Amino acid sequence: MTHSRFGYQVLDSCSRTHARTGVFETPHGPVQTPAFMPVGTRATVKGVLPRDLLEVGSQMVLANTYHMHLRPGEDTVRELGGLHTMMGWDGPILTDSGGYQVFSMGDICRIDEEGVSFKSIVDGGEVRFTPERVVEIQRALGADVAMAFDQCPPGTASRQEVERATDRTHRWLERCVKRHRELGGEESGQALFGIVQGGAHEDLRGASVEAVCAHDLVGYAIGGVSVGEQPELIRRVVEHSAPLLPADRPRYLMGVGTPKDFFDAIASGIDLFDCVTPTRNARNHTVFTSRGRLNIRNRGFLEDQRSMDPECDCMACTRFNLGTLRHLCTTGEMLGGTLLSIHNLRFFHHTMERIRQAISEDRFEELRGDLVERLSRRVAPDEL
Ligand SMILES: [Zn+2]
Known part of the structure; x- marks a missing residue:
């Protein structure tokens, strides 16, 4: 892979499944995959010191764009030295795009082609996210990996609704990629991952993999699998979609899950996971x-x-x-x-x-x- 400051190399592959080990290189160091990333929602993995994260084997951690935008705001984060300084963490960090929070917990006022408006959970004020804005916010937060802004339909959505959201996610990805490049691309020290949607529909997932992977990105994620579907559905979606993603890029399954889920997803070729389960439980x-x-x-x-x-x-x-x-x-x-x-x-x-x-x-x-x-x-x- 040729993106400067980032790289992914497969080390070993399983002879009977798609499972593989690899190294994901970032400006803040390497991540041995498959890897689990603890979630530090508001720039802290709740109740755990950074040195304890290192001691238990954490390599890369997450923070949530939605929460950091609302409080303290990305400009304040940048003034304070960025997420690495705020988290006391010198290793790699990934920020999600906020799409999942906006669509799962957000009090949505309006979704249109341009973006989405929702009520802040902090003060009830109206907040506007567009693909460009979300890329800018994540750039200010300063994580190693930023996620593209996606429309994440609920698990109960009809096929037609899922199709519409998936198509829009592809158009939003184009805008995210454009803004990401305008801001310096990977040279800036931040990579952008695209997110595959498509609900539980194999054909929509297949088309989404194609549309998302048409962009030459550092990594790709499977989204929309922790929005209340049955575990069996998630397993089928991942089993079908993960092997379609480019083998020379890291594959990230968002919001999953438990140690049992890891085995199925890794067998399908997934490399990165995040979930609140260990700390919330x-x-x-x-x-x-x-x-x-x-x-x-x-x-x-x-x-x-x-x-x-x-x-x-x-x-x-x-x-x-x-x-x-x-x-x-x-x-x-x-x-x-x-x-x-x-x-x-x-x-x-x-x-x-x-x-x-x-x-x-x-x-x-x-x-x-x-x-x-x-x-x-x-x-x-x-x-x-
Ligand atoms: Zn123990």
Whole structure:
């Protein structure tokens, strides 16, 4: 790949699936793929210090354009030194385009060809996003990767609505690419990824891959798969669309998901993931472990001296026992949410490390067979 300051190289490929390992080069360093990117919605991965992110194996993190635009505003972010400075994070950062937030939580006033107007969740004032504006906002935020502005139809949309939104996403992409180039393109230190839409319709997804990949971009994403569809539908969409994306560019599945979802998507050739699940679940006191999912507040853990996950090397599992973690969570101590977030992130990254290792040794399917069922189980204290 020839984009300056960015590159993607496939290292190993699975002989039975589309799974691959690779390195995505960015101005702030390399990302070993497949990789999971923690979400730092408002320029912070909630409750987790940057040094702990490094320690648990985070390579690249996300921030949300929608939230940063509303508060504190991209001009303030730029004045403060950009997202890397604000987040205390020297590694790669990606910003989403805000499309998902506008269309999923936005109180939309008007969608037209030019852009979309919505009510701010902060003060109720009307905000206008256009493809050009969203590229400009992301440039001011200063992440390594910016996402094109897309119209993300809800999971309940009719085929006709999905088709219209997908076509518009393609026209908006052209405008995003144009504005991105006017602002210096990749030379500026920021890459633009295009987003494939098309809902659950294979033909629309196929046409969207073609339209989006007609632009020579650093990477491509599959969007619109975390808007309330059935897991089986998501799996089918990804299975169909991911292998159609160029093999020499990183492929990013937006907003997915859980360790179980990773295996299916990676088997289809996906390299990058992001989701709020590890940190949001941690704040709700649910953890992913090598034996399944646990609710830490369960009374059965009251005097439990065991480690939350003996196979985990994180701070929560090596320095605290289950009973203590339960105490911190039931009393609402801040440290509870922090420790569980650290654990869940470590669990996600460790799963990715095991997947990368397995692909390099061509035993991805064996690892998938070993882990997938265990990962999706819910376990009670007496089942540990
Ligand atoms: Zn742990």
